[in-house]
Amino acid sequence: xxxxxxxxxxxxxxxxxxxxxxxxxxxxxxxxxxxxxxxxxxxxxxxxxxxxxxxxxxxxxxxxxxxxxxxxxxxxxxxxxxxxxxxxxxxxxxxxxxxxxxxxxxxxxxxxxxxxxxxxxxxxxxxxxxxxxxxxxxxxxxxxxxxxxxxxxxxxxxxxxxxxxxxxxxxxxxxxxxxxxxxxxxxxxxxxxxxxxxxxxxxxxxxxxxxxxxxxxxxxxxxxxxxxxxxxxxxxxxxxxxxxxxxxxxxxxxxxxxxxxxxxxxxxxxxxxxxxxxxxxxxxxxxxxxxxxxxxxxxxxxxxxxxxxxxxxxxxxxxxxxxxxxxxxxxxxxxxxxxxxxxxxxxxxxxxxxxxx
Ligand code: MRU
Numbered sequence: 001x002x003x004x005x006x007x008x009x010x011x012x013x014x015x016x017x018x019x020x021x022x023x024x025x026x027x028x029x030x031x032x033x034x035x036x037x038x039x040x041x042x043x044x045x046x047x048x049x050x051x052x053x054x055x056x057x058x059x060x061x062x063x064x065x066x067x068x069x070x071x072x073x074x075x076x077x078x079x080x081x082x083x084x085x086x087x088x089x090x091x092x093x094x095x096x097x098x099x100x101x102x103x104x105x106x107x108x109x110x111x112x113x114x115x116x117x118x119x120x121x122x123x124x125x126x127x128x129x130x131x132x133x134x135x136x137x138x139x140x141x142x143x144x145x146x147x148x149x150x151x152x153x154x155x156x157x158x159x160x161x162x163x164x165x166x167x168x169x170x171x172x173x174x175x176x177x178x179x180x181x182x183x184x185x186x187x188x189x190x191x192x193x194x195x196x197x198x199x200x201x202x203x204x205x206x207x208x209x210x211x212x213x214x215x216x217x218x219x220x221x222x223x224x225x226x227x228x229x230x231x232x233x234x235x236x237x238x239x240x241x242x243x244x245x246x247x248x249x250x251x252x253x254x255x256x257x258x259x260x261x262x263x264x265x266x267x268x269x270x271x272x273x274x275x276x277x278x279x280x281x282x283x284x285x286x287x288x289x290x291x292x293x294x295x296x297x298x299x300x301x302x303x304x305x306x307x308x309x310x311x312x313x314x315x316x317x318x319x320x321x322x323x324x325x326x327x328x329x330x331x332x333x334x335x336x337x338x339x340x341x342x343x344x345x346x347x348x349x350x351x352x353x354x355x356x357x
Contacts, residue, residue, distance in 0.1 A: 001168040003036065003214055009173050010061050011068065011131065013124065014040065021075060022124060024068045028055045029169060033210035034307050044073040044086050051093040051100070054201065058170020059244045059280055060134045063099030066090045067127035070107040071120075078119035083111055095292040096253060096330045097244040098282045103130050131172045137277035138174035140344035145180020145240065145275055146187065148340075148347060152237055152271075153189055157218075159237050161194040161227055161265075164255035165207035166242025166275065176242040176275040178208070180342065185217045193219040194236060196227055198255060200300040200327060224257050228264035239265045239272045240342070246274065246281045250335035250350020251288040256328055262337040272333075275342040278356060288332040298325030 001008055014025045024041040030053060031037050039055060041047050047069035050056050056065045073086035087104045094100060110126045111119050152158060164170075166177035174182070184191045193212055198204035205221050212219040222230065230236050239261055245253040252258070252274040265272040285291060302325055303315040319325070335350035345356045 001173060001211065001215065009131075009135075010169055011056065011064055011172060013068070013128070022071070024065075024072065026050060026056050026065070027169070029057055029207060030055050031313070032169075033206050034313050041068075041072070043076060044069055044089065047072055048089050048093050051090070057203070058165060059097035059099040059242065060138070060171040060176065060277055061169070062094060062097055063103040063279060064127070064131045064134055064172050066093075066100045067103045067107050067130040070104065070111070071123035071127045074111065074119045074123040078116045080112070083108060083119075094294060096294045097280075099244075099277075099279050102279045106130065134172040134277060134279075135174060137279075137344035138168075138171050138176055138179050141176055141275050141277065141342050142174055142179030142183040144344075144347050145273070145342045146183040148238070148271075148273065148342070149180055149184045149189065149191070153184075155190075157190045157192050158184075159192050159194060159235055161196065161230070161236045161239045161261065162208060163196045163204060163224075163227075163239075163241050163258050163261055164198045165203035165211075167208055167211045169207050169211055170242060171277075175211075176277065176342075177240040178211070179275065180240060181212075181217060182215060185215070191217065193217060194227065194230060195219050195221045196224050196257065196261070197221060198257065199224055202305075203255065227261050228267075231264050231268040231270055236265070236268075236270055239270060241272075241274055243274045243276045243280055244330055245285070245291055246276055246341060246353070247285045247288055247291070247335075248281065248283050248354060249286045250338055250341060250348075250353045252333040252335075252338055252341075253288065253291050253293075253330050254333065256331050259331040259333045259337075262333040266337045271339040272337060273340050273342055273347075274333075274338060278343050278345065281343075281353065281356075283357065288334065291330075291332060293331070294329040296327045296329045298327055301325040301327050
Protein backbone atom coordinates (compact mmCIF):
# COMPACT_ATOMS: atom_id res chain seq x y z
CA UNK A 1 0.00 0.00 0.00
CA UNK A 2 1.02 3.58 -0.49
CA UNK A 3 2.05 5.94 2.29
CA UNK A 4 2.94 9.37 0.92
CA UNK A 5 3.28 7.67 -2.49
CA UNK A 6 5.81 5.13 -1.11
CA UNK A 7 5.02 1.38 -1.19
CA UNK A 8 4.84 -0.26 2.25
CA UNK A 9 3.82 -3.50 3.87
CA UNK A 10 2.99 -3.67 7.56
CA UNK A 11 5.79 -6.08 8.45
CA UNK A 12 9.07 -7.04 6.78
CA UNK A 13 12.42 -8.65 7.65
CA UNK A 14 15.50 -6.42 7.73
CA UNK A 15 19.12 -7.12 8.49
CA UNK A 16 20.68 -5.46 11.51
CA UNK A 17 23.58 -3.44 10.10
CA UNK A 18 26.99 -4.96 10.85
CA UNK A 19 25.69 -8.36 11.94
CA UNK A 20 24.32 -11.51 10.36
CA UNK A 21 21.18 -11.21 12.46
CA UNK A 22 17.78 -10.58 10.99
CA UNK A 23 15.28 -8.30 12.62
CA UNK A 24 11.70 -7.40 11.80
CA UNK A 25 10.39 -3.96 10.96
CA UNK A 26 6.82 -2.99 11.83
CA UNK A 27 4.71 0.14 11.64
CA UNK A 28 3.85 1.14 15.22
CA UNK A 29 0.05 1.27 15.03
CA UNK A 30 -0.31 2.72 18.54
CA UNK A 31 1.13 6.00 17.19
CA UNK A 32 -1.12 6.38 14.14
CA UNK A 33 -2.66 8.55 12.75
CA UNK A 34 -0.57 11.31 14.28
CA UNK A 35 2.92 9.81 14.06
CA UNK A 36 4.22 7.36 11.44
CA UNK A 37 7.00 5.38 13.08
CA UNK A 38 8.81 2.20 12.07
CA UNK A 39 10.01 0.03 14.95
CA UNK A 40 12.68 -2.69 14.79
CA UNK A 41 11.86 -5.94 16.58
CA UNK A 42 15.00 -7.91 17.38
CA UNK A 43 13.92 -10.79 19.59
CA UNK A 44 10.97 -12.89 20.72
CA UNK A 45 10.27 -10.80 23.84
CA UNK A 46 9.96 -7.65 21.75
CA UNK A 47 7.58 -9.38 19.34
CA UNK A 48 5.37 -10.65 22.18
CA UNK A 49 5.34 -7.08 23.56
CA UNK A 50 4.41 -5.64 20.13
CA UNK A 51 1.47 -8.06 19.82
CA UNK A 52 0.21 -7.53 23.40
CA UNK A 53 0.39 -3.75 23.23
CA UNK A 54 -1.14 -3.72 19.72
CA UNK A 55 1.80 -2.09 17.95
CA UNK A 56 0.83 -4.81 15.50
CA UNK A 57 -2.80 -5.87 15.48
CA UNK A 58 -5.54 -7.30 13.27
CA UNK A 59 -5.94 -11.06 12.93
CA UNK A 60 -3.89 -11.74 9.77
CA UNK A 61 -1.08 -9.38 10.77
CA UNK A 62 -0.66 -10.87 14.24
CA UNK A 63 -0.55 -14.28 12.54
CA UNK A 64 2.37 -13.12 10.38
CA UNK A 65 3.98 -11.33 13.34
CA UNK A 66 3.81 -14.50 15.44
CA UNK A 67 5.45 -16.50 12.62
CA UNK A 68 8.31 -13.99 12.53
CA UNK A 69 8.38 -14.19 16.35
CA UNK A 70 9.17 -17.90 16.02
CA UNK A 71 11.91 -17.07 13.49
CA UNK A 72 13.44 -14.55 15.92
CA UNK A 73 13.28 -17.21 18.66
CA UNK A 74 15.02 -19.78 16.42
CA UNK A 75 17.73 -17.23 15.70
CA UNK A 76 18.37 -17.00 19.44
CA UNK A 77 18.26 -20.76 20.11
CA UNK A 78 16.85 -23.51 17.87
CA UNK A 79 16.31 -26.26 20.48
CA UNK A 80 13.00 -28.14 20.84
CA UNK A 81 12.52 -26.67 24.31
CA UNK A 82 12.98 -23.11 23.03
CA UNK A 83 10.62 -23.73 20.10
CA UNK A 84 7.87 -24.99 22.43
CA UNK A 85 8.41 -22.16 24.92
CA UNK A 86 8.30 -19.53 22.17
CA UNK A 87 5.13 -21.06 20.73
CA UNK A 88 3.41 -21.03 24.13
CA UNK A 89 4.36 -17.39 24.80
CA UNK A 90 3.11 -16.24 21.43
CA UNK A 91 -0.16 -18.19 21.57
CA UNK A 92 -1.12 -16.65 24.92
CA UNK A 93 -0.19 -13.10 23.83
CA UNK A 94 -3.67 -12.47 22.32
CA UNK A 95 -6.29 -15.21 22.60
CA UNK A 96 -9.16 -14.37 20.25
CA UNK A 97 -7.74 -14.05 16.72
CA UNK A 98 -7.27 -17.63 15.55
CA UNK A 99 -4.68 -16.69 12.90
CA UNK A 100 -2.11 -16.32 15.66
CA UNK A 101 -2.44 -19.88 17.00
CA UNK A 102 -2.83 -21.18 13.44
CA UNK A 103 0.44 -19.66 12.25
CA UNK A 104 2.38 -20.67 15.39
CA UNK A 105 1.18 -24.29 15.01
CA UNK A 106 2.14 -24.24 11.34
CA UNK A 107 5.62 -22.96 12.23
CA UNK A 108 6.08 -25.61 14.92
CA UNK A 109 4.89 -28.40 12.59
CA UNK A 110 7.33 -27.22 9.90
CA UNK A 111 10.34 -26.85 12.23
CA UNK A 112 9.91 -29.90 14.45
CA UNK A 113 10.90 -32.26 11.65
CA UNK A 114 14.05 -30.28 10.76
CA UNK A 115 17.59 -30.77 12.08
CA UNK A 116 18.42 -28.06 14.64
CA UNK A 117 21.01 -26.42 12.35
CA UNK A 118 18.40 -25.94 9.59
CA UNK A 119 15.77 -24.38 11.82
CA UNK A 120 16.93 -20.77 11.72
CA UNK A 121 16.79 -20.43 7.93
CA UNK A 122 13.77 -22.77 7.77
CA UNK A 123 11.85 -20.54 10.17
CA UNK A 124 12.55 -17.34 8.21
CA UNK A 125 11.47 -19.07 5.02
CA UNK A 126 8.20 -20.41 6.47
CA UNK A 127 7.36 -17.06 8.09
CA UNK A 128 7.91 -15.38 4.71
CA UNK A 129 5.61 -17.99 3.12
CA UNK A 130 2.86 -17.16 5.63
CA UNK A 131 3.25 -13.44 4.94
CA UNK A 132 3.18 -13.92 1.15
CA UNK A 133 0.13 -16.18 1.34
CA UNK A 134 -1.69 -13.53 3.37
CA UNK A 135 -1.01 -10.94 0.67
CA UNK A 136 -2.29 -13.25 -2.09
CA UNK A 137 -5.39 -14.25 -0.10
CA UNK A 138 -6.34 -10.65 0.60
CA UNK A 139 -5.85 -9.67 -3.02
CA UNK A 140 -8.24 -12.47 -4.03
CA UNK A 141 -10.75 -11.37 -1.34
CA UNK A 142 -10.63 -7.93 -2.94
CA UNK A 143 -11.65 -9.36 -6.33
CA UNK A 144 -14.49 -11.51 -4.95
CA UNK A 145 -15.77 -8.59 -2.90
CA UNK A 146 -15.53 -6.32 -5.94
CA UNK A 147 -18.03 -8.58 -7.75
CA UNK A 148 -20.49 -8.13 -4.85
CA UNK A 149 -20.03 -4.38 -4.95
CA UNK A 150 -20.57 -4.33 -8.73
CA UNK A 151 -23.85 -6.25 -8.26
CA UNK A 152 -25.13 -3.57 -5.89
CA UNK A 153 -23.76 -0.63 -7.85
CA UNK A 154 -26.28 1.64 -9.60
CA UNK A 155 -24.05 4.37 -11.04
CA UNK A 156 -24.43 6.54 -7.95
CA UNK A 157 -22.47 6.65 -4.73
CA UNK A 158 -22.45 3.24 -3.02
CA UNK A 159 -22.23 3.63 0.76
CA UNK A 160 -20.38 0.89 2.64
CA UNK A 161 -20.19 0.79 6.42
CA UNK A 162 -17.22 -0.85 8.15
CA UNK A 163 -16.20 -1.28 11.76
CA UNK A 164 -12.76 -1.43 13.40
CA UNK A 165 -9.79 -1.70 11.05
CA UNK A 166 -9.73 -4.58 8.61
CA UNK A 167 -7.65 -2.69 6.08
CA UNK A 168 -4.10 -3.26 4.97
CA UNK A 169 -2.83 -2.25 8.42
CA UNK A 170 -4.58 -5.31 9.88
CA UNK A 171 -2.91 -7.65 7.37
CA UNK A 172 0.45 -7.89 5.63
CA UNK A 173 -1.05 -5.99 2.69
CA UNK A 174 -4.37 -5.14 0.95
CA UNK A 175 -6.64 -5.76 3.98
CA UNK A 176 -9.70 -7.96 4.18
CA UNK A 177 -12.87 -5.86 4.54
CA UNK A 178 -11.20 -2.90 2.84
CA UNK A 179 -9.67 -4.94 -0.01
CA UNK A 180 -12.95 -4.95 -2.03
CA UNK A 181 -13.35 -1.23 -1.33
CA UNK A 182 -9.86 -0.43 -2.62
CA UNK A 183 -10.52 -2.63 -5.66
CA UNK A 184 -13.82 -0.83 -6.34
CA UNK A 185 -12.27 2.59 -5.89
CA UNK A 186 -9.37 1.69 -8.19
CA UNK A 187 -11.84 0.37 -10.79
CA UNK A 188 -13.43 3.83 -10.89
CA UNK A 189 -16.60 2.98 -8.93
CA UNK A 190 -17.99 5.74 -6.77
CA UNK A 191 -17.74 4.30 -3.26
CA UNK A 192 -17.99 6.06 0.08
CA UNK A 193 -17.16 4.45 3.43
CA UNK A 194 -18.85 5.09 6.77
CA UNK A 195 -16.05 4.47 9.28
CA UNK A 196 -17.31 3.73 12.78
CA UNK A 197 -14.80 5.02 15.31
CA UNK A 198 -14.52 1.74 17.29
CA UNK A 199 -14.14 2.68 20.93
CA UNK A 200 -12.21 2.02 23.04
CA UNK A 201 -9.07 1.78 20.86
CA UNK A 202 -10.52 3.78 17.97
CA UNK A 203 -9.15 1.55 15.23
CA UNK A 204 -11.79 2.97 12.87
CA UNK A 205 -11.15 6.65 13.58
CA UNK A 206 -7.38 6.32 13.86
CA UNK A 207 -6.43 3.56 11.42
CA UNK A 208 -9.20 2.93 8.87
CA UNK A 209 -9.71 6.65 8.27
CA UNK A 210 -5.95 7.15 7.94
CA UNK A 211 -5.40 4.41 5.40
CA UNK A 212 -8.49 5.34 3.35
CA UNK A 213 -7.23 8.93 3.28
CA UNK A 214 -3.77 7.76 2.16
CA UNK A 215 -5.40 5.85 -0.70
CA UNK A 216 -7.80 8.67 -1.61
CA UNK A 217 -11.03 6.77 -0.82
CA UNK A 218 -14.02 8.95 0.16
CA UNK A 219 -15.01 8.30 3.76
CA UNK A 220 -16.73 9.80 6.79
CA UNK A 221 -15.96 8.95 10.42
CA UNK A 222 -19.03 8.35 12.58
CA UNK A 223 -19.53 7.51 16.23
CA UNK A 224 -20.11 3.85 16.98
CA UNK A 225 -23.73 4.59 17.81
CA UNK A 226 -24.57 6.30 14.49
CA UNK A 227 -24.60 3.20 12.26
CA UNK A 228 -28.18 2.08 12.99
CA UNK A 229 -29.57 5.55 12.39
CA UNK A 230 -27.78 5.86 9.04
CA UNK A 231 -29.17 2.48 7.99
CA UNK A 232 -32.73 3.57 8.83
CA UNK A 233 -32.17 6.70 6.71
CA UNK A 234 -31.24 4.59 3.67
CA UNK A 235 -27.65 5.83 3.75
CA UNK A 236 -25.95 2.42 3.96
CA UNK A 237 -25.99 -0.03 1.01
CA UNK A 238 -23.87 -2.77 2.52
CA UNK A 239 -21.74 -3.59 5.56
CA UNK A 240 -18.33 -5.26 5.25
CA UNK A 241 -16.30 -6.13 8.35
CA UNK A 242 -13.28 -8.32 9.02
CA UNK A 243 -13.14 -11.10 11.60
CA UNK A 244 -10.81 -12.46 14.22
CA UNK A 245 -12.32 -15.92 14.11
CA UNK A 246 -15.18 -17.50 12.18
CA UNK A 247 -16.69 -20.75 13.43
CA UNK A 248 -17.20 -23.70 11.08
CA UNK A 249 -20.91 -22.81 11.10
CA UNK A 250 -20.34 -19.19 10.06
CA UNK A 251 -20.60 -17.26 13.33
CA UNK A 252 -18.37 -14.19 13.06
CA UNK A 253 -16.23 -13.07 16.00
CA UNK A 254 -14.95 -9.55 15.41
CA UNK A 255 -14.24 -6.29 17.23
CA UNK A 256 -16.71 -5.38 19.96
CA UNK A 257 -19.67 -3.54 18.43
CA UNK A 258 -19.84 -5.62 15.25
CA UNK A 259 -22.87 -7.54 16.56
CA UNK A 260 -24.87 -4.33 16.99
CA UNK A 261 -24.07 -3.32 13.40
CA UNK A 262 -25.25 -6.73 12.18
CA UNK A 263 -28.51 -6.48 14.13
CA UNK A 264 -29.23 -3.07 12.66
CA UNK A 265 -28.30 -4.25 9.15
CA UNK A 266 -30.62 -7.26 9.50
CA UNK A 267 -33.49 -5.05 10.70
CA UNK A 268 -33.01 -2.77 7.70
CA UNK A 269 -32.52 -5.52 5.10
CA UNK A 270 -28.95 -4.44 4.36
CA UNK A 271 -26.42 -7.12 3.30
CA UNK A 272 -23.82 -7.84 5.98
CA UNK A 273 -20.56 -9.49 4.87
CA UNK A 274 -17.46 -10.62 6.74
CA UNK A 275 -14.25 -10.72 4.66
CA UNK A 276 -11.77 -13.32 5.92
CA UNK A 277 -8.80 -15.27 4.64
CA UNK A 278 -9.39 -18.99 5.33
CA UNK A 279 -6.80 -19.12 8.18
CA UNK A 280 -9.34 -17.03 10.12
CA UNK A 281 -11.85 -19.89 10.01
CA UNK A 282 -11.61 -22.14 13.07
CA UNK A 283 -12.79 -25.53 11.80
CA UNK A 284 -12.50 -26.96 15.33
CA UNK A 285 -15.25 -24.72 16.71
CA UNK A 286 -18.88 -24.95 15.67
CA UNK A 287 -20.41 -22.89 18.48
CA UNK A 288 -19.38 -19.35 19.24
CA UNK A 289 -19.50 -19.79 23.01
CA UNK A 290 -16.28 -21.80 22.69
CA UNK A 291 -14.38 -18.69 21.55
CA UNK A 292 -12.28 -17.00 24.21
CA UNK A 293 -13.09 -13.29 24.24
CA UNK A 294 -10.10 -11.18 25.20
CA UNK A 295 -10.73 -8.86 28.16
CA UNK A 296 -8.40 -5.88 27.89
CA UNK A 297 -7.26 -3.33 30.47
CA UNK A 298 -9.87 -0.94 31.81
CA UNK A 299 -7.62 2.06 31.10
CA UNK A 300 -8.55 1.67 27.42
CA UNK A 301 -12.11 2.60 28.44
CA UNK A 302 -11.14 5.21 31.04
CA UNK A 303 -8.77 7.19 28.78
CA UNK A 304 -8.90 8.64 25.27
CA UNK A 305 -5.79 9.36 23.23
CA UNK A 306 -5.61 12.36 20.92
CA UNK A 307 -3.61 15.25 19.54
CA UNK A 308 -3.44 18.23 21.89
CA UNK A 309 -3.39 21.86 20.70
CA UNK A 310 0.40 21.98 21.27
CA UNK A 311 0.92 19.08 18.83
CA UNK A 312 1.68 16.46 21.47
CA UNK A 313 -0.21 13.15 21.68
CA UNK A 314 -1.92 12.93 25.07
CA UNK A 315 -4.17 10.63 27.07
CA UNK A 316 -7.15 12.20 28.82
CA UNK A 317 -9.39 10.55 31.41
CA UNK A 318 -13.07 10.49 30.45
CA UNK A 319 -14.71 8.68 33.39
CA UNK A 320 -14.94 9.47 37.13
CA UNK A 321 -12.08 8.17 39.29
CA UNK A 322 -14.57 6.07 41.29
CA UNK A 323 -16.08 4.20 38.31
CA UNK A 324 -15.29 0.61 37.40
CA UNK A 325 -14.71 -0.46 33.79
CA UNK A 326 -15.29 -3.59 31.71
CA UNK A 327 -13.52 -4.03 28.39
CA UNK A 328 -14.45 -7.12 26.34
CA UNK A 329 -12.56 -6.62 23.07
CA UNK A 330 -14.66 -8.79 20.73
CA UNK A 331 -18.22 -9.99 20.19
CA UNK A 332 -19.86 -12.65 18.04
CA UNK A 333 -22.38 -12.09 15.28
CA UNK A 334 -24.47 -15.25 14.87
CA UNK A 335 -24.49 -16.79 11.40
CA UNK A 336 -28.21 -16.01 10.94
CA UNK A 337 -27.33 -12.30 10.69
CA UNK A 338 -24.52 -12.83 8.16
CA UNK A 339 -25.30 -12.60 4.43
CA UNK A 340 -22.01 -14.08 3.31
CA UNK A 341 -18.35 -14.73 4.11
CA UNK A 342 -15.94 -13.36 1.51
CA UNK A 343 -12.85 -15.59 1.37
CA UNK A 344 -9.99 -15.94 -1.11
CA UNK A 345 -11.85 -18.95 -2.53
CA UNK A 346 -15.10 -17.09 -3.18
CA UNK A 347 -18.18 -15.88 -1.29
CA UNK A 348 -20.01 -18.43 0.87
CA UNK A 349 -23.31 -18.29 2.73
CA UNK A 350 -22.61 -19.27 6.37
CA UNK A 351 -24.53 -22.55 6.06
CA UNK A 352 -22.24 -23.74 3.23
CA UNK A 353 -18.98 -22.34 4.59
CA UNK A 354 -17.57 -25.87 4.82
CA UNK A 355 -17.40 -25.86 0.99
CA UNK A 356 -14.37 -23.59 1.18
CA UNK A 357 -12.37 -25.99 3.38
O1 MRU B 1 -8.03 -5.72 18.59
P1 MRU B 1 -7.65 -5.64 17.14
O2 MRU B 1 -7.41 -4.25 16.67
O3 MRU B 1 -6.52 -6.59 16.78
O4 MRU B 1 -8.95 -6.17 16.40
C1 MRU B 1 -8.97 -6.23 15.01
C2 MRU B 1 -10.28 -6.58 14.46
O5 MRU B 1 -11.23 -6.85 15.16
C3 MRU B 1 -10.35 -6.72 12.98
O6 MRU B 1 -11.61 -6.33 12.49
C4 MRU B 1 -10.11 -8.18 12.63
O7 MRU B 1 -8.89 -8.61 13.18
C5 MRU B 1 -10.08 -8.41 11.21
S1 MRU B 1 -8.61 -7.78 10.54
C6 MRU B 1 -8.42 -8.11 8.94
